[in-house]
Amino acid sequence: ETGVTQSPTHLIKTRGQQVTLRCSSQSGHNTVSWYQQALGQGPQFIFQYYREEENGRGNFPPRFSGLQFPNYSSELNVNALELDDSALYLCASSLAGEQYFGPGTRLTVT
Amino acid sequence: RKEVEQDPGPFNVPEGATVAFNCTYSNSASQSFFWYRQDCRKEPKLLMSVYSSGNEDGRFTAQLNRASQYISLLIRDSKLSDSATYLCVVITGQNFVFGPGTRLSVLP
Numbered sequence: 001e002t003g004v005t006q007s008p009t010h011l012i013k014t015r016g017q018q019v020t021l022r023c024s025s026q027s028g029h030n031t032v033s034w035y036q037q038a039l040g041q042g043p044q045f046i047f048q049y050y051r052e053e054e055n056g057r058g059n060f061p062p063r064f065s066g067l068q069f070p071n072y073s074s075e076l077n078v079n080a081l082e083l084d085d086s087a088l089y090l091c092a093s094s095l096a097g098e099q100y101f102g103p104g105t106r107l108t109v110t
Numbered sequence: 111r112k113e114v115e116q117d118p119g120p121f122n123v124p125e126g127a128t129v130a131f132n133c134t135y136s137n138s139a140s141q142s143f144f145w146y147r148q149d150c151r152k153e154p155k156l157l158m159s160v161y162s163s164g165n166e167d168g169r170f171t172a173q174l175n176r177a178s179q180y181i182s183l184l185i186r187d188s189k190l191s192d193s194a195t196y197l198c199v200v201i202t203g204q205n206f207v208f209g210p211g212t213r214l215s216v217l218p
Contacts, residue, residue, distance in 0.1 A: 045207065
């Protein structure tokens with residue numbers, strides 16, 4: 001096990017709602033990255049946080065936002081949910097490049 | 111052209127076979143490379159880093175060719191438990207790009 005945990009494991013929301021996903025990084029890891037993985041595709045990079053600051057962002061709209069806390073845990077917030085937001089959301093923690101993933105949160109938007 | 115490309119497969123091989131996957135990337139400034147494996151409905155797990163000098167871990171060998179902008183993964187003596195999707199990851203600056211993955215099925 002990587003020591004990276006995510007909550008909740010599954011979530012069902014309706015279009016237009018907002019959602020917050022949580023991630024606890026592996027002990028000692030100061031960098032957290034978030035990914036969206038649609039069925040049958042590779043993970044798509046959303047953004048990365050390093051020491052509580054956004055440190056890189058993929059091609060996702062501003063309604064995807066995040067936070068990192070002093071203990072390096074992190075949240076992903078998605079506003080105004082759309083049907084296409086249905087996916088597995090993965091967080092990964094890292095210290096020196098190599099990333100270790102949590103089990104993911106499966107979000108379904110109806 | 112996509113930033114990172116992989117043959118989606120599936121590769122169906124018998125136990126004991128040797129199988130090779132390639133992954134091409136478009137940005138010559140990319141600086142770090144990894145292979146991950148992902149089992150069905152599970153998270154990706156780090157398999158190995160990829161270096162220009164090549165690196166080996168048991169039955170797995172990874173290679174980077176910067177001139178041709180591709181990385182490779184060779185699996186020798188395939189086991190049933192190697193059945194999974196293999197994802198390459200290319201890092202450029204702070205941008206982590208996964209390939210779409212190659213599915214491998216090792217058959218008894």
